[in-house]
Amino acid sequence: MRNLPLIILLAVLCFASVVSAATYTGSLTYTPPAPPGTTDGLFVSGYSAQWPSYTVTLSWTVTDTDNSQPGYPWKYTYTFGHSGSDATISHIIIEGSQGISEANVVGLTGATLSSAGLQTVLSGNPDMPEDLYGLRFNPLSTVTSMTWTFFSDRQPVWGDFYARCGNKQNLGVNLAYNYNKDGSGAELGFLDPNSNNTVRDDVDPSAPAANGSLNFHILVPDSVVPEPGTLSLLALGAAGLWNRRRK
Ligand SMILES: [Ca+2]
Ligand SMILES: [Ca+2]
Numbered sequence: 369m370r371n372l373p374l375i376i377l378l379a380v381l382c383f384a385s386v387v388s389a390a391t392y393t394g395s396l397t398y399t400p401p402a403p404p405g406t407t408d409g410l411f412v413s414g415y416s417a418q419w420p421s422y423t424v425t426l427s428w429t430v431t432d433t434d435n436s437q438p439g440y441p442w443k444y445t446y447t448f449g450h451s452g453s454d455a456t457i458s459h460i461i462i463e464g465s466q467g468i469s470e471a472n473v474v475g476l477t478g479a480t481l482s483s484a485g486l487q488t489v490l491s492g493n494p495d496m497p498e499d500l501y502g503l504r505f506n507p508l509s510t511v512t513s514m515t516w517t518f519f520s521d522r523q524p525v526w527g528d529f530y531a532r533c534g535n536k537q538n539l540g541v542n543l544a545y546n547y548n549k550d551g552s553g554a555e556l557g558f559l560d561p562n563s564n565n566t567v568r569d570d571v572d573p574s575a576p577a578a579n580g581s582l583n584f585h586i587l588v589p590d591s592v593v594p595e596p597g598t599l600s601l602l603a604l605g606a607a608g609l610w611n612r613r614r615k
């Protein structure tokens with residue numbers, strides 16, 4: 369068994385690559401009529417002839433199988449849009465966590481990053497449940513649907529989003545965010561439990577990332593994790609220790 373350290377090293381490396389290779393997809397949809405009902409994954413409101421009468425969808429794909437941005441292993445692709453022709457998209461906020469900044473995003477295509485950090489209800493996000501830390505994306509042109517992609521050093525966790533239309537439409541703003549109730553009537557998704565916008569007490573699921581949606585949440589870039597390269601170094605160290613003990 370002279371090759372035991374090598375076998376251990378290979379096993380750990382294989383395990384690390386299996387663990388790190390992941391792709392998750394999911395979506396949340398609202399379908400009319402208003403108001404949002406039990407089958408909807410989004411809360412949608414606004415001018416009755418616009419977003420509330422359209423189908424509105426957010427979908428996502430998160431993967432670490434694209435290694436084109438070294439140091440930023442997670443590739444996030446989102447599509448948000450509606451089925452109508454009026455009330456184009458102003459912007460969409462994807463939740464992060466305290467400390468998230470432009471430095472956590474590289475290789476962005478399909479949108480501009482107009483803000484990174486604290487996003488408040490008062491800064492142009494009417495009826496957003498409460499303030500949150502996140503990334504605010506704007507479309508590249510006047511569109512009713514947008515797909516954008518970026519790479520991040522932050523791994524996917526469960527979180528929330530908010531989107532709105534441009535300008536006021538018939539004195540109102542069309543908006544959407546992830547929300548619904550479970551069978552017992554308990555509220556799930558993007559919440560404001562203490563009814564105070566500036567005290568951020570929404571709680572997100574801590575379960576690992578997975579396919580689909582969890583309790584009307586989406587996958588968002590959050591805390592930094594060790595890269596596969598770090599795991600490989602750990603494996604090398606473990607194998608080296610084994611070798612020394614044998615001698
Ligand atoms: Ca949240
Ligand atoms: Ca939440």
Ligand SMILES: [Ca+2]
Pocket residue numbers: 498560561562563564565566567568569570
């Ligand atoms: Ca609150």
